[in-house]
Amino acid sequence: MSEPILSVKDLRKSFGGVRAVDGVSLDVQPRETVALIGPNGAGKTTFYNMISGRMKPTAGSVRFQDQDITGLPPHTISRLGISRSFQINNVFTELSARQNVEVALTALHRKHFSMFRPASRNRAIQEEADAVLERLGLRHLSDTRAGVLSYGDKRLLEIAIVLATRPSLVLLDEPTAGMTPEETRHVTQLIKSLAASGDYTFLITEHDMHVVFDLADRILVMHRGRRLAEGTPEEIKADPEVRQAYLGEEEVA
């Protein structure tokens, strides 16, 4: 097995006396898709927040591509190649769909201090914006203000922004939350094709078990801030402890 792209060791986060994440370790291999599951309040989002720099861990370490990134600010972590999406839509509603993508591309091309030249005049940025919007099936909505896009299109735009930063590790926080079954299928197919392209490593949280078992190479189950189990989808399905604590009555065939 090759060197892990992401290596989390004994990560902890306490809020007052509450241990939201209580000593979780995880290694992610390059080009792997790992799903992080667990009931609400299991600590998944806090775990994400610490990896992406939104929160500083109380203890533990995060290494990315052989570099210690524990406690670095979000913009530094993003530049190193980790990009995340958000559980709630977090697009720039006053900007057009294309401008949303341009924000990320401007940062990628280090043009964010360019004072007198608009991003719309930068050919490299425009070509990449076209490509990303095309890939997400949003090309025809380029000039639409993001605020008036449908819920599903906003979720797609969220992913477009993430991809535009050209990350090697992508953290998706419930990418299909609130989507119609058809939109969910579309996003699942999209993530599958991106994973198959070999350019990305995915860490995904998701409540929809069909999506999880469809996408994940490996699953980490969290429960009350701790690691409950880890393994292939088959192993997780068969794990009695997981069934009891989390999957419960849910059908996992």
Add this chain to the structure above:
Amino acid sequence: MPALLVVLLAALAALPYFAPYFYIFVATEILIMGLFAASFNLIFGYTGMLSFGHAAFFGMGAYACALLLLHFEVSLLTAILGAMLASTLLAAAIGFLSVRLGEVYFAMLTLAFGMMVYAVAHQWRSLTNGSDGITGFRLTEFGLGLDLQLFNPAVYYHVVLVVVVLASLVLYLITRSSFGLMLRAISENPERVAFCGVNERRHRLVAFIIAGLFAGLAGALFAPFNRVASPDMVHWTQSAEPVLMTILGGAGYFLGPFFGAAMFVLLETWITSFTEHWMLLLGIALALLVMFFRRGVLGTLLDKVTGR
């Protein structure tokens, strides 16, 4: 729209030839206050930071310009450039300490720093001449070898018009640039911008400094116009004016603050001419305009035209 702008600029250029003498002064003040408000709107409308201390940079520009003219008898252009430098440095210092804080705290901190600058202007008598302000400086030449009769109000008006138009053009280009796009994104969601790999706090600081620079330019034009640099130009009520003008005109459009400045100065001029209770009437007029034109007068009208 560009055609309309050309007509407006032509009318402004020709104003001294057809308007009553008094309106040359009114128009000069509108242009200067418009630039002041537009500089404020770079951080307010475009970046989402409400500063209550913007007069600190306006006042710094006025004082620096007056002091340079008084003690060193430099050309107006040199004085203006020196004033812009002074305001930029002050904005860098205040900005560095302020932009790290979120909304309400940022507003309060800029207000506090504005009051400190006022206290210095008011009490450092040996430098600033206290509440009397700096007077008696002479406008000898403009610079660049131009032979301009700067004491002639019509000539000074034309100087202000050219400087304000050029400065506005630079500000406009900045709002349309990649940097400007980042600012608009930051105004909506600074955290999302950070997750795109951008140090958003540094962007807010740079925007704050640029705004201070142009406010300093406005102040540097204002002192020779009034023949004085006085503490009321740094007072916190002076900081409220660009806020009012911008909201009145519309923060969502580049020309909104200029439009608001024109309405503000004209209302003030007309109301003071027939009553001494002008503050009350001005307040009522402003309240009504803000209530019925939610995105500013120009903003609401343009929204109607563009069907937004």
